[in-house]
Amino acid sequence: MAINVNTVYQTVLLILNKEQRGYMTPVEFNKIGGQVQLEIFEKYAEDMNQQLRVPQIDLDYSDRQINVDEKLSIFKEIDTATYTTSGHQIPFQYSGNSSTTQSWTSTTNQLTYPLIGDSISFAAKNAISNVFVDEIQYSPDQYTISGGNLILNGTSPQAGTTVVINLYSKQFYRLGTVIYSAGGTLPIQELERVGSSELYHLLSSNLTKPTTKYPIYTYKNNYINVYPQSIDFGISVNYLRKPIPPIWGMDTSVTTQYTFQASSSMNFELHSSEQTELILKILLYAGVVIRDPEIVKVAASQVQQQEINQKS
Amino acid sequence: MSIPNGGLITETNRQYYAGAQQFQAKAQTATNVPTDYVGQTFTSTFDTNLTFSSSDNASNGFNLNNFKIFTSPDANTWTELLPSSAIAKTTGTSNTASAITQKNITIAAANTSVLVGMTVLSATGAFIGVIASVAVGNQTFTCVNNLAVAISNLDVLTFKLVQPYSELNNIITINASLPPSIYVKIQLNENTLWDSNGSYSYTRLDDVIDNFLIAYVGAGKLIPSIKRTDVIFHAKRGLQEFSYDTLKSIRSQELTVPLSLTLTIPQDYVNYVRFSWIDQMGVQHTIYPANELTLRPYATPTQAGDGSIVQDSNDNNTELTSQTTEAWNSNNPRALSGAFLNDYNVADLYWQNYYNNALGQRYGLNPVTSQRNGWFVVDDRKGQFGFSSDLKEKLIIVEYISDGNAYDLDARIPKMAEEALYAHIIYSILSTSVGVQEYIVQRFKKERSAKLRNAKIRLSNIKLDEIVQVFRNQSKWIKY
Numbered sequence: 001m002a003i004n005v006n007t008v009y010q011t012v013l014l015i016l017n018k019e020q021r022g023y024m025t026p027v028e029f030n031k032i033g034g035q036v037q038l039e040i041f042e043k044y045a046e047d048m049n050q051q052l053r054v055p056q057i058d059l060d061y062s063d064r065q066i067n068v069d070e071k072l073s074i075f076k077e078i079d080t081a082t083y084t085t086s087g088h089q090i091p092f093q094y095s096g097n098s099s100t101t102q103s104w105t106s107t108t109n110q111l112t113y114p115l116i117g118d119s120i121s122f123a124a125k126n127a128i129s130n131v132f133v134d135e136i137q138y139s140p141d142q143y144t145i146s147g148g149n150l151i152l153n154g155t156s157p158q159a160g161t162t163v164v165i166n167l168y169s170k171q172f173y174r175l176g177t178v179i180y181s182a183g184g185t186l187p188i189q190e191l192e193r194v195g196s197s198e199l200y201h202l203l204s205s206n207l208t209k210p211t212t213k214y215p216i217y218t219y220k221n222n223y224i225n226v227y228p229q230s231i232d233f234g235i236s237v238n239y240l241r242k243p244i245p246p247i248w249g250m251d252t253s254v255t256t257q258y259t260f261q262a263s264s265s266m267n268f269e270l271h272s273s274e275q276t277e278l279i280l281k282i283l284l285y286a287g288v289v290i291r292d293p294e295i296v297k298v299a300a301s302q303v304q305q306q307e308i309n310q311k312s
Numbered sequence: 313m314s315i316p317n318g319g320l321i322t323e324t325n326r327q328y329y330a331g332a333q334q335f336q337a338k339a340q341t342a343t344n345v346p347t348d349y350v351g352q353t354f355t356s357t358f359d360t361n362l363t364f365s366s367s368d369n370a371s372n373g374f375n376l377n378n379f380k381i382f383t384s385p386d387a388n389t390w391t392e393l394l395p396s397s398a399i400a401k402t403t404g405t406s407n408t409a410s411a412i413t414q415k416n417i418t419i420a421a422a423n424t425s426v427l428v429g430m431t432v433l434s435a436t437g438a439f440i441g442v443i444a445s446v447a448v449g450n451q452t453f454t455c456v457n458n459l460a461v462a463i464s465n466l467d468v469l470t471f472k473l474v475q476p477y478s479e480l481n482n483i484i485t486i487n488a489s490l491p492p493s494i495y496v497k498i499q500l501n502e503n504t505l506w507d508s509n510g511s512y513s514y515t516r517l518d519d520v521i522d523n524f525l526i527a528y529v530g531a532g533k534l535i536p537s538i539k540r541t542d543v544i545f546h547a548k549r550g551l552q553e554f555s556y557d558t559l560k561s562i563r564s565q566e567l568t569v570p571l572s573l574t575l576t577i578p579q580d581y582v583n584y585v586r587f588s589w590i591d592q593m594g595v596q597h598t599i600y601p602a603n604e605l606t607l608r609p610y611a612t613p614t615q616a617g618d619g620s621i622v623q624d625s626n627d628n629n630t631e632l633t634s635q636t637t638e639a640w641n642s643n644n645p646r647a648l649s650g651a652f653l654n655d656y657n658v659a660d661l662y663w664q665n666y667y668n669n670a671l672g673q674r675y676g677l678n679p680v681t682s683q684r685n686g687w688f689v690v691d692d693r694k695g696q697f698g699f700s701s702d703l704k705e706k707l708i709i710v711e712y713i714s715d716g717n718a719y720d721l722d723a724r725i726p727k728m729a730e731e732a733l734y735a736h737i738i739y740s741i742l743s744t745s746v747g748v749q750e751y752i753v754q755r756f757k758k759e760r761s762a763k764l765r766n767a768k769i770r771l772s773n774i775k776l777d778e779i780v781q782v783f784r785n786q787s788k789w790i791k792y
Contacts, residue, residue: 052531055342065531185355192540206715207548208541213518216541 002267004273005246006260008033012282015295022290026248028256029282034245036281037268041243044072045174049312064310071271075243077170079126081178081235087223088235092125092172099244102265103164106133106157109265113150113163120148122167128244132164132263133157164263168244176238180215180223180231191226191235192216203227243269276308321512323359328508331500333358334387340492346424350489356482356498360508364479369394378504381477381484386494393488400488401472402426410463414485415441415455417463422450423471425489430471434461443471507721514724517716521547524737534752535741543737550736551716554729558768561585564711569703573641574696578710580718585711587688589703596709597685599699604680605648606640608691608698637698640689645700649682729767735760 008291009029016022024032035218051064061067081088100118104110117121123129123145129137131150132159142150157163178191185269194202194216202216210227212217217226228248249264268278280302316322327333335354338344356362356379365373367381382390383399391397403424404419417432417440432440432455440463441455463469476488484498500508521543522710529535529543535711567575588596595610614622624630686703697710725733739756742748 034547158564182481183356184483186361186481190540194539194541198541205545208545214540214544215519288787 002269003272003278005033005248005265005267006262008246008268008275008282009248009260011279012286015279015283016286016290022286022292024286024289026250028289029248030246032282032285033248033268036278036285037243037246037270039281040073040270040274040277044068048072067273070071071274072240074269074271075173075240076176076238077241078236078238080226081237083232083235084223086221087225088217090172090175090222090224090237090239092170092241097169098167098171099168101164103162103263106159106161106163108159109156110159111152111156113152113165115145115148115150115165119165119167122169123148126150126171127167127169129168129249130166130266132162132166134161135262137262162263166263166266167265172222172239173242173243174240175219176240178217178235178237180212180226181234181236182212183234189213189215191224194218196220199227277303280306320446322357323508327358329359331502331505331508333498335496335498337486337494337496338489338492344492346489348703349492350427350487352486352490354484354486354496354498354722355519356484358482358498359511360500360504362479362482362498367393367395367475367477369396377479378501380499381486382497383490384495384497384498385491390497393486393496395472395474395476397476397488399490399494400476400541401430401470404469404471406463406465406467409465412459412462415444415458415731416452417441417459417469418452418453419469422696424450426450426453426471427487429473429487430474430582431474433470433472434463435468435470440469446530476499487747511724513727515730517547517723517725520725520730520733520737524575524734528734528738534748535738535745538741542741545569545695546737546740548717548723550733550740551723551725553736554725554764554767555713555716556582558729558732558764558771559716559726560771560773561711561713563714564709565588566707566709569699569706569708571704573695573699573701573704574691575699575710577690577695577697578712580714580722581712582715583713584690585713586709587697587711588709589685590707590709599686599688599703599708600680600683602687602700604639605687606689608689608693608696609634609703610693618694637691640698641701643701645686645702646684648687649684651744726767726771728770729764732760732763732767735763 009026012024012029016024048065048068051068054064056063056065079091081090083089097118100122102115102117102119104113106113129145131152132145133152138152142153144153145165150163152163178193180189180191188214192214196218199216199218202210212228212231215228215231217224219225219249224235224237224258226232244266246268247264247266249261249266251261252258270278280299284296284299284303287293287297287299313406315324318375324333333356337352338348360378363376363378365371365376366759367377368374382470383393383397384390393399395401402423402425404421404423406418407420408418410417419426426443426446427442428446430443432443432453434440438461440461441459443453444456445454447453473487477484477486478483482494486496490496521540524543524547525538527541528540563580565578566650569575587599590596610630612632612634614632616622622630684702686706687700688703689698691698699708714722716725735756739753739760741754742756
């Protein structure tokens with residue numbers, strides 16, 4: 001689903017280099033790429049809101065609401081909100097490293113690779129992982145992370161092969177539905193979000209005061225305060241996580257030129273259908289970087305045209 | 313038809329009619345070890361949630377459970393699972409003395425039925441301790457605390473689970489070691505079963521709220537978004553309103569009028585439907601309100617000689633006993649009704665001999681007061697019903713309406729009025745929302761009214777055969 005970072009970089013370079021207009025370094029590309037990815041991602045919520053107000057065509061691939069939802073689905077997560085005295089804490093509020101990497105040189109018939117240091121804690125928190133065996137990225141069904149180990153499924157790589165795992169922490173972005181599950185056969189209940197001003201009226205009203213069947217919550221400072229307050233477990237949150245910033249990784253052993261290295265790279269996480277817009281928007285910023293108004297003009301006009309097509 | 317297969321019915325016939333759900337414990341296999349038979353769980357699939365407080369029948373909490381657990385080797389003869397059940401207890405003979413400064417107990421022969429958490433009792437029933445751990449070999453056990461009573465060599469000890477089972481969120485955990493393949497049965501108590509029986513004719517208010525949010529709220533609908541608390545409010549208010557004039561009154565209490573001639577208003581009372589006294593044949597006789605005859609004064613302040621009201625040292629009015637009430641309680645209602653004062657006590661509608669001789673001899677009676685079933689009055693100050701003295705120690709039935717919100721079980725609506733409730737909610741929301749055109753509001757107002765009328769007709773239960781029987785009365789001679 002992801003968009004290959006090298007494909008984007010090479011396309012951007014190709015367009016920029018035409019008629020010797022300019023050049024963009026990998027560092028510049030990574031910064032701009034991250035910025036553009038966030039910009040496109042930010043737009044999804046607004047696009048969805050806009051499309052919800054427009055009647056849709058119930059045909060495969062042409063329902064815009066479903067299409068936007070499909071783009072958002074990549075970033076949808078569900079996790080437990082841990083109970084503390086301040087309330088239920090929203091998951092994945094990191095202040096430390098946002099990624100870690102670990103590599104091994106495989107031995108004969110080795111399928112299990114023990115994680116160490118940050119990798120263990122990242123894995124325990126269900127971080128996003130990319131595994132490369134001899135610079136070839138494994139799909140998620142080709143490996144498992146369990147019990148502090150990376151376990152490759154299927155046949156073991158040849159002895160001496162480099163196995164790399166990159167782990168990226170999930171960063172909480174936007175709160176979605178909050179649910180309460182008491183366990184057993186009791187039904188799962190959705191919590192309703194209320195503002196502080198409503199809360200006190202709701203708590204005072206016998207007809208609408210929250211119950212374990214219809215609980216409510218307020219949200220502030222990364223904490224969910226659930227009512228009735230007897231609920232101190234079983235709260236899960238659906239949320240959107242931030243996209244992992246793209247990295248065009250270079251092979252540091254090559255000093256004469258920028259050479260792409262897959263195992264130290266991170267692809268754009270956006271939906272594949274965003275490739276064109278992604279390249280155009282990077283070009284738009286690239287035009288600013290290399291101070292070429294023509295590039296900016298052409299890219300902006302293309303982006304605008306695409307927007308009109310998507311929303312008219 | 314007996315197995316739920318994706319329809320609205322989710323209970324088996326046995327669950328519904330007998331209030332029982334049966335399971336079978338793990339079978340003996342090569343892979344199951346003794347510990348596999350301890351702590352087995354069984355999930356209840358009754359529509360009613362299980363309520364659990366204690367599985368020790370010696371504790372008060374046991375009576376709060378709404379179910380019991382039974383076991384059977386053949387699914388035919390069932391034994392209730394209690395701390396005294398053979399499954400929940402075992403015995404052993406000590407093979408060494410243990411002082412009260414010790415925690416260890418050793419028995420002569422290994423016993424795999426002794427489990428952590430079991431209470432150890434002496435032959436006289438004295439408490440010795442609670443097992444904290446079982447050593448390998450199942451002969452030596454360590455208690456949580458030092459032994460409460462010393463053990464002598466060859467003492468017969470009883471090990472039993474005080475809580476042979478527990479329940480959480482409709483999952484039963486049998487703490488005892490279940491023999492392989494034994495049958496286990498959850499049996500609902502009678503009251504719980506009554507609550508469940510007949511429930512198919514109702515839809516729970518929770519379901520109404522959820523269904524409403526699914527079907528009537530969302531993008532492209534008249535209500536694009538709404539707070540769930542608003543829907544809950546309108547649904548509950550709708551249920552209250554429907555309870556007053558649409559839904560059938562199901563609340564009633566059978567009581568005996570005490571010598572004080574007063575009874576406390578039922579806890580969930582909103583208004584009465586009918587008071588009636590019951591004769592020896594079980595037939596109801598309507599008791600009428602004494603509205604025009606008497607009342608219970610809300611305040612009976614003490615008055616000084618000049619008529620002014622007297623206050624106590626706390627600046628509150630002092631009160632006296634109501635003389636109106638005293639006079640009413642001591643009167644003879646026959647003096648009010650115009651009945652013969654020497655009439656029989658039993659106002660039996662089948663008994664006509666007396667009146668056969670007096671037919672046509674009473675003129676000018678006021679039909680409102682010419683009755684001999686007694687009177688009642690509502691005392692709003694004390695929250696009581698008062699009755700006339702001729703109802704003293706009589707069996708009465710109070711039929712009344714509640715508002716459908718008093719208890720969890722009440723929060724349901726007859727299926728025949730479900731659509732009317734949806735119409736009520738949607739009208740209530742649209743009529744209080746900004747930006748909704750008035751013609752839409754009016755459309756839903758009419759729809760609500762029409763559906764409510766339909767619900768009333770449906771719930772009136774007018775059946776052709778019954779009404780034909782009533783109409784047959786017309787062939788009788790009309791008596792003037």
